[in-house]
Amino acid sequence: MAAMDLFGRRWALRILWELRAGPIGARALLAQCEGLSSSVLYQRLRELTSSGIITPSADGYELTPTGADLGRALAPLDQWANTWAQKQKQKHDQDQNQDQDQDQDERVDHTGRPPERD
Numbered sequence: 001m002a003a004m005d006l007f008g009r010r011w012a013l014r015i016l017w018e019l020r021a022g023p024i025g026a027r028a029l030l031a032q033c034e035g036l037s038s039s040v041l042y043q044r045l046r047e048l049t050s051s052g053i054i055t056p057s058a059d060g061y062e063l064t065p066t067g068a069d070l071g072r073a074l075a076p077l078d079q080w081a082n083t084w085a086q087k088q089k090q091k092h093d094q095d096q097n098q099d100q101d102q103d104q105d106e107r108v109d110h111t112g113r114p115p116e117r118d
Contacts, residue, residue: 006051011036012044013074016053016063020071025060 007013011033018024018032026045030036045061048054053067063071 006047009044009047011040012048015041015044015048016067016070016074019054019061019063019067023057023059023062028060 007016014033014036015029018029024032026038026041029041030038033041045054048067049056049061052064053070054061055064
């Protein structure tokens, strides 16, 4: 449960996501995580460091072997999220098409013909 508490904190998973490709500095993290305040960033970096998931490096922060293991463990969640996002987009597109069809139907009078223009 301690891990779920840590990962459930604002920005924790996003910070780990940004570190997946290699070391990155705090300023770059702030730039890549729009809306993340420096105080929250430094708090999360301290928490993730003390948990043994990340470590300071010459280039900023990087995943520890435990952090890399976590990244591999989260890979199926990433795959699921991508599939889910595609389904949501398809549903949204279908809803948009239905709305357009309904708008078109509303422009047809009771005879089934479009209203005459003046």
